[in-house]
Amino acid sequence: xxxxENGVVVTxxxxxxxxxxxxxxxxxxxxxxxxxxxxGIFPKLAAALEGKRVGxxxxxxxxxxxxxxxxxxxLILAEPRGDFPPDLAVDTVFEGGKEGEEGTVYFRVTxxxxxxxxxxxNHPLAGMTLIFNATVAAIRDATPEELAQEQWRxxx
Numbered sequence: 214x215x216x217x218e219n220g221v222v223v224t225x226x227x228x229x230x231x232x233x234x235x236x237x238x239x240x241x242x243x244x245x246x247x248x249x250x251x252x253g254i255f256p257k258l259a260a261a262l263e264g265k266r267v268g269x270x271x272x273x274x275x276x277x278x279x280x281x282x283x284x285x286x287x288l289i290l291a292e293p294r295g296d297f298p299p300d301l302a303v304d305t306v307f308e309g310g311k312e313g314e315e316g317t318v319y320f321r322v323t324x325x326x327x328x329x330x331x332x333x334x335n336h337p338l339a340g341m342t343l344i345f346n347a348t349v350a351a352i353r354d355a356t357p358e359e360l361a362q363e364q365w366r367x368x369x
Contacts, residue, residue, distance in 0.1 A: 217262045217352060219249030220360060224351035225262075232274075232342040244347070247355055250363045255279060258345060270348040277340050284340030290320070291329040301325060309334075 217223050224245045229238035246253040253259060257279045261271045277283050305322045309332075324331035 215266060215352065217248055217265045217349060220355050221248050222246070222353050222355050222359065223248050223262065223349060225347040226350045227345065227347040229346070230344045232344065234344075237338065237341070237343060243350060247359055247363065252363060258347070262347070262349065265349050267349050267352055270346065273345045273347075275343045275345055277342060280343050281336040281338040281341070284335055288334040289323075290332045290334070292332060294326065294328055294330055297330050301330065 222245060224243050226243055227238065227240040228236075229240070231237055244254065248259060248262070254262075255275060257275055258271075258273055261273045265271065301322060303322050303325060306319055309318050309320045318334050320332040320334050321337065322330060323333045
């Protein structure tokens with residue numbers, strides 16, 4: 214395939230900043246995804262990449278609703294300090310949630326107080342407008358397995 218279209222695996226070199234130009238992702242690892250897959254990239258990025266060739270670049274502004282969503286205060290929790298190990302550290306991330314909930318919820322420890330541990334289940338980039346710069350580095354046909362599973366499969 215010579216252009217980005219549904220059913221191809223795309224490799225992107227990228228760099229992401231916030232609206233103030235602060236670096237969010239330096240792109241040290243390329244993004245590889247199956248174009249057209251629901252497991253791919255943000256829809257606004259996919260739309261901007263449609264029809265691009267190797268070597269072509271895009272710059273897309275992603276407001277929170279097109280990226281990691283709005284910051285939600287209700288996802289900040291204060292839990293009893295005694296429920297956590299003594300060596301707990303700020304920025305520790307762990308899985309949590311109640312039985313029966315769909316999906317995995319990740320909590321990040323944002324503060325440790327005498328009586329409580331403050332947890333945040335927001336994505337670290339929630340509420341941020343992101344500027345996504347990308348260059349198409351490679352395009353190849355997806356394998357039948359990748360198409361059937363609707364996602365890119367890394368080489369084993």
